[in-house]
Amino acid sequence: MSLNVIDLIKGQLGPNLVSQAASQLGESESGISKAIGGLLPVVVGGLANNHNNPAVLDAVSDASSSGVLGNLLGSSSNNSFISNLLSTIFGDKLNGLISSIATYAGISNNSSSSLLNLVTAATLGSVGKYAADNNLDKSGISNLLNDQKSVVSGLLPAGLSLASLNMGDWDARYKFDNDGDAIQMPSEEEPKVQVTRSTAPNGTFPERNNDSGGSIWKWLLPLLLLIAAGYFIWKQCEKKETTITTTVTDSGTVVTDTVNSVSSADTTAAPAVAKVDENIDLNGTTLKGYKGGMEDMMITFLKSGSYKNAANDAALKDTWYDFDHVNFKSGKGNELEAGSEGQLQNLVAILKAYPEAKIKIGGYTDKTGNESLNLKISKERANYIKDWLGKQGVGAQVLEAEGYGSQFAKVDAKASDEERKTDRKMSVRFAK
Template sequence: MSLNVIDLIKGQLGPALVSQAASQFGESESGISKAISGLLPAVVGGLANNSNNPGVLDAITNASSSGILGNLLGGSSDNSIISTLLSSIFGDKLSGLVNSIASFAGISNNSSSSLLNLVTGATVGSIGKYAADNNLDKSGISSLLSDQKGIVSTLLPAGLSLASLNIGDWAKGYKFDNDNDAIKTTPHEEPKVEVTRSTTSNGTFPERNNDSGGSIWKWLLPLLLLIAAGYFLWKQCEKKETTTTTTVATDSTGTSSDTTVTSDTSTAAAPTSKVDENIDLNGTALKGYKGGLEDQMIAFLKSDGYKNAANDAALKDKWYDFDHVNFKTGSGNQLEAGSEGQLQNLVAILKAYPEAKIKIGGYTDKTGNEAVNLKISKERAAFIKDWLGKQGVGAQVLDAEGYGSQFAKVDAKASDAERATDRKMSVRFAK
């Protein structure tokens, strides 16, 4: 199965960035989110359509060392590489794309243009980082981009069509589906009814027999309506599927990740799953689990729990586990795709409460070599601390420590699912 580069990019465009962009551009968060949802598939599709373009490949190859991912809001709008890249992809259709997205999202053309640069920077930067991490040469990058032609086909949000984006003839190769909420019927020809008129020998029409029930349509129309109703019911039954999310442990040294399982409604009831909700941060909405890390930390800060804590000893036993921050198996410095969204949420919380201080902790289960476990847990904690520092909140991160399996509670011989509770990254308040 081909890699979906959208998964690499989503972590860069999380709720925290949306909130910051809305504040910087003077737009609503819903408008910013709506614009990004339309721009992202357009940019990915444009790159895929230019997968053999030397300029595109050069831009992606050099993106890893440009530092663009660390300063999307500040460094994308005036980046000459991005401007050149957009001109190469969209040509004279660039202004049409900006205008269409502005109209669709209800934002200004200036904001739409800035967001296009931002989304392009996040896309090129994420793909460039992935290529560097996985030693992809330009040929590998080209193949990765080309693969997206079969993946981006369902990304455009409802209400936005390719025709309305004015992005050129290349878009005809992408069959976006914007009608997921409508019943789709297969085109078919209605039966052709041939009516033959006969005449008498004198050329006049014979008198109609009133007892025959009249026109053929009196019985044909009800029959057609019955067929249509049956087809509608059949399509409805076909669509009765449900998707549930379960948590599956994947990292023997650190974290767990989510996987999607599709089951038919006729089977047993699906397990209860966590669902992302809007977590209120002083009027700003963060995406997170109810009762998850963001929700718990904000509730604690609002209750003056931090302010009233006498010293660090009063805080050291209350840790908050990350829900979405995962590292690649065996790695101490490579996050799984999508992990930066919750880290951005943490940045937003720290900026909202600048007096708050935190400490990062890394933990593993009891399996494997303890020296290796300790080393990896320390590397991961240090990585998160450094990452937060690059977002401007480093002064609020007092320490980062890895504990290996020191605090693991589940026996090494237990099942992997049971041991998953010991593998985590956590954060606590400190003084």
């Protein structure tokens, strides 16, 4: 399975940046989030379709040293280089794309254009950083971008399609597929249809033989319909997977709950529509987070009185909540990815709203690499979050931080990076 570079970019476009962009552009945060969710797969798809373009490869190669990720709002606004690159990628479809996203998200065309530049800068910076970290040359970058054709086509949010973005011709000429075949360009000439006149004697027409072609369709058409119906039912059943949540107890055992999942991480292998932050109510205070995400589930648990009524820590230790937005830089135990602090601020707000609540932090890695190093990094990351929360005035509510390394990882080390990412996470649970 190919690496989905959209997962690399999401960490750069978290709640803090959405809030700043909304303030700077004079738009609602929901509109900004909606626009970004629509632009991400389009930009990545555009780069994928130009994976051999020297201008694209130069832009990605130079992005890692340009510092673009450190100042996305500043570096992406009025950036003629990015504007020229977008014109190269989308051509005469660019204005239609900007207008369609503006209508879809309920924002102005100027805001849509600025966000397109911002998303493009975030994409170039994220892919450039990944390429630098993994020593990819331009050939490797080209292959990485080309691989996105197999994952990006299903990521447009509901309500958007390439046709609705005034990009129907682009869709036809640059078809996303999964088989790696060469892209088939449509023919420049329409086929000519020849019309002949019957010369049957006396103006009569030959009698149609209904026993040949017609009789075949009498049984072939129902058979084809039956096959199509069976395939549809099979695909629907394939989608209905049981949600399984694996949690780690303090005794080191693994508890599997096949009914009530509290993990907010996406564990499916198929590409998913980009999540969009929504308003989460915290006793009258609005937080930005996913419905069904970490904040939403923790607040629901606290409001229900379940924490207050828990007799002891044993009643709480089997339920962990995964962070949606908190990510550390590759191989680092003390450096957060940009956009990660927003969700930590949300956790601070929750703890301050419920001062009696206590928590424990857990860090996990996948099965790759040296296990002693995995334990060290996961412990450092858990302690980093504990110390960070302490600096925000809620340190007394964080009882413990523990790193488990790859002890509870489920995905084989030889699996793709996309599959292994479910094992790389930071989690939190309530404690007493």
